[in-house]
Amino acid sequence: MTTDVETETSAHGARLVVVHPDAGVLAEAVASRLLTRILDIQSVRTPVHVVLTGGTVGIRSLAAVAAHPVRDAVDWTGVHFWWGDERFLPAGDPERNETQAREALLDHLPALPAQNVHVMAAPGEGVGSPEESAALYADELSRFTPDGATHLAFDVLLLGMGPDGHVASLFPGNAGLAAQGATTGVHDSPKPPPERVSLTFSAIQAAQEVWVVAAGAEKAPAVASALAGDPVETTPAAGAIGTRRTLWLVDLAASSTSS
Numbered sequence: 001m002t003t004d005v006e007t008e009t010s011a012h013g014a015r016l017v018v019v020h021p022d023a024g025v026l027a028e029a030v031a032s033r034l035l036t037r038i039l040d041i042q043s044v045r046t047p048v049h050v051v052l053t054g055g056t057v058g059i060r061s062l063a064a065v066a067a068h069p070v071r072d073a074v075d076w077t078g079v080h081f082w083w084g085d086e087r088f089l090p091a092g093d094p095e096r097n098e099t100q101a102r103e104a105l106l107d108h109l110p111a112l113p114a115q116n117v118h119v120m121a122a123p124g125e126g127v128g129s130p131e132e133s134a135a136l137y138a139d140e141l142s143r144f145t146p147d148g149a150t151h152l153a154f155d156v157l158l159l160g161m162g163p164d165g166h167v168a169s170l171f172p173g174n175a176g177l178a179a180q181g182a183t184t185g186v187h188d189s190p191k192p193p194p195e196r197v198s199l200t201f202s203a204i205q206a207a208q209e210v211w212v213v214a215a216g217a218e219k220a221p222a223v224a225s226a227l228a229g230d231p232v233e234t235t236p237a238a239g240a241i242g243t244r245r246t247l248w249l250v251d252l253a254a255s256s257t258s259s
């Protein structure tokens with residue numbers, strides 16, 4: 001069973017809530033949607049800029065992309081991968097979002113050029129703090145940002161969401177919420193590890209499509225709160241909005257108090 005509900009059309013474009021039966025089907029559907037979106041864009045232009053997320057459903061979706069029969073229809077030389085956030089841990093640490101994304105998908109794409117994978121620098125890779133890593137990432141983003149634009153208009157930006165309503169590493173009440181610029185260092189994250197690097201709201205909201213992916217009953221109150229438009233200070237996911245389209249891709253359990 002899948003339910004599509006057009007909940008809002010505004011200056012920010014359409015918002016669509018799509019409910020899938022469970023987390024497994026959700027991950028498969030995210031993979032199919034992502035591949036279809038990349039193929040659609042590649043039929044008219046290149047490159048395609050995709051922002052990856054950490055978290056259970058996000059990584060499961062990447063594994064589903066790797067196993068998808070349509071995977072090899074994509075011209076991976078024309079796809080750039082970015083991250084919405086990173087855990088500030090040494091390179092290769094199994095808890096890094098980068099490590100998990102490489103294992104789930106990127107290592108399975110031999111055609112993907114190494115320079116198309118834009119990682120947030122780890123401690124020891126020329127940076128000593130989340131702020132330094134964030135600054136380096138802002139520089140990297142600016143290399144791909146057209147003259148006159150403030151931010152790169154990512155084609156698809158994936159976000160997982162925590163039960164507290166956090167997206168990327170923008171946590172309720174955390175100083176990172178108010179950060180200016182494209183990126184921010186994050187300290188005192190309630191979700192381990194405490195030090196992280198994140199895109200800011202303004203960078204996220206420059207994406208053409210933002211897809212929030214969430215599964216499980218523990219996420220239901222935050223889904224409902226974000227869809228109701230509660231303040232981002234208490235429900236950061238309410239600020240997950242794309243310029244063209246915002247998709248909420250959830251399973252039945254996560255949607256239970258919002259439908």
Ligand SMILES: O=C(O)[C@H](O)[C@@H](O)[C@H](O)[C@H](O)COP(=O)(O)O
Nearest residue numbers: 054055056057160161162167168
């Ligand atoms: O680095 C991270 O931890 C994330 O990017 C974070 O924002 C994550 O996406 C959510 O916490 C959802 O994670 P789950 O799907 O595992 O609940």
